Amino acid sequence: MKKALAVLGCTLLAVAPFAHADEVEDTVKARQAAYRMLAWNTGIIKANLQGEFDAKKVQTAANTIAAIAHSDMGALYAPGTEKGKGYYPTKAKPAAFTDDKVVQVATNFVKAADALAAAAQGGDKDAVKAAFGDLGGTCKACHDDYRAK
Template identity: 55%
Template sequence: MHKPFLRTVFGVLALSLASAASAQVKPEDQIKFRQAGYSFMSWNMGKIKANLEGEYNAQQVQAAANAIAGIAGSGMGALYGPGTEKDIGSLKTRVKPEFFQQMPNVGKLATDFNAAAANLAKVAAGGDKAAVQQAFSDTGATCKACHDKYRME
């Protein structure tokens, strides 16, 4: 079988299993937790960007890349359970309803992001600034692909 097909199948399977786990967490907590995870990843992406644009500290970059990969691979799909497609009280979500209706595509995007984040951590461990720049760009592109399709501004 082809790797892209297997990635999509595994991505959809992971999201399906994660949905079962989400039943144990209240919808409003799922939204809070996923927002916290994405905020933490964003902060770490910012640290990597600052290193790439300024004085490069390989240890800082590696720590940030490991944090991103850890969160990306943590099963955040479980935080998109039923009831999280809409605002709950004063808690706002920016996920579009289409996200919940297009799980095969969401699974592919999630799998692509997880692979890019894992690669960023692997490359960062090598300390090569140019290689990190490319892996960082690839990771950012996977974020953007999902945001462009499934995130409200």
């Protein structure tokens, strides 16, 4: 899991558990906020694929997804946050904090987010649709193993 956190950009927080409960709660809230933002922006892209395709809106949404994917998401899984409550009891399964396979799942997600941003930059609806499908696959792979239903 240390390797997973390193891939996700986490260094200090991976080895230094929080001293204060408030920090745990703030981190769990930030984690939940990150996924909410991902959902909001994938929702925008989905709506544009199903209806009128506004290339600019799709591009800004894809850029936001890519930026969040590249942000310090590993720090959002810092020690102590396994049982944090946040805005609601965390849905992250214990395996999300211990399984080495998280490295690959996270790497796949970041790559797919980059590919989607590149496709959105190109402005071709079919290319965006294909890249969006690939991204969805990486989301599902993580949800299947590491998120409670």
